[in-house]
Amino acid sequence: MNQDQNVLQQTHRKRNYKPAIIIITIIINGLVALLAGLPGVDNFTAFDVKILPMLNAIFNTFTFLFLVGALVAILKKNVTVHRRFIYAAFITTTLFLVTYVGHHFLSESTAYGGTGFIAGVYYFILITHIILAAIIVPLALTSVARAWNMENERHRKIARWTMPIWLYVSLTGVIVYIMISPYY
Structure with a gap:
């Protein structure tokens, strides 16, 4: 650690x-769990809600790409990037x-129509995705909080799991979107 970082870390509250x-974890995970059991809004016609799952996939794609960029940047020791x-x-x-909550508030859940081995693959991916999505909320928030507090070693320890x-x-x-999209 250089001298400027050391001084900043010592003076940082x-x-x-x-x-x-x-x-935040309780609100997000609770809201998602609550929406999973709701039937959706009847006769919603303001726009085609079937576009929302595609937006979910687009946002997830960008998140994945940004995380890969973050990983590459930190491996190159470029903290700013x-x-x-x-x-x-x-x-x-x-x-x-926002689009996930909107979709599940406005429409019913879509049943997966695949069968056999591919259905097993789909449900394995879906179940692990759901469980880890609930877990990532506090992990990501804790990781960024430790970075903000300049607790660099503690940040690294949790980021090894979070990333x-x-x-x-x-x-x-x-x-999951690609696999279920034919059934929307």
Whole structure:
């Protein structure tokens, strides 16, 4: 660590983000769980809600690409570029969440129509995606909070888990969309 970073780290006031992380995690995961059980809005005609799953996949694709960019940047020790890619990933993840919640609020869930081995693959990907998507919320928020607090070693330790899980969740979100899109 150079002298400027050392001075900045010593003078930086650490904030306690834990309550916010807990509240945001409960709200996001609770909202998604609640929407999974709702039937959708009857006779919604303002726009074709079938476009929302495609937007979800697009946002997940950008999140995946931004995370790969962040990973490459940090491996090259370019913290500034890494940070920008992470912020971009948070933006596209937030846009994904908005379109995901909108779609599940406005329409019924779509049943997967595949059978046999491919159905097993689909459900394995879907179930692991759902579980890890719930887990990634507090992991990603904690990772960024530790970076903001300049807790670099603690940030690295959690980011080693956060990055591959977030990459998996964003990639499998696209795969789930591709596999279920014929049934919309």
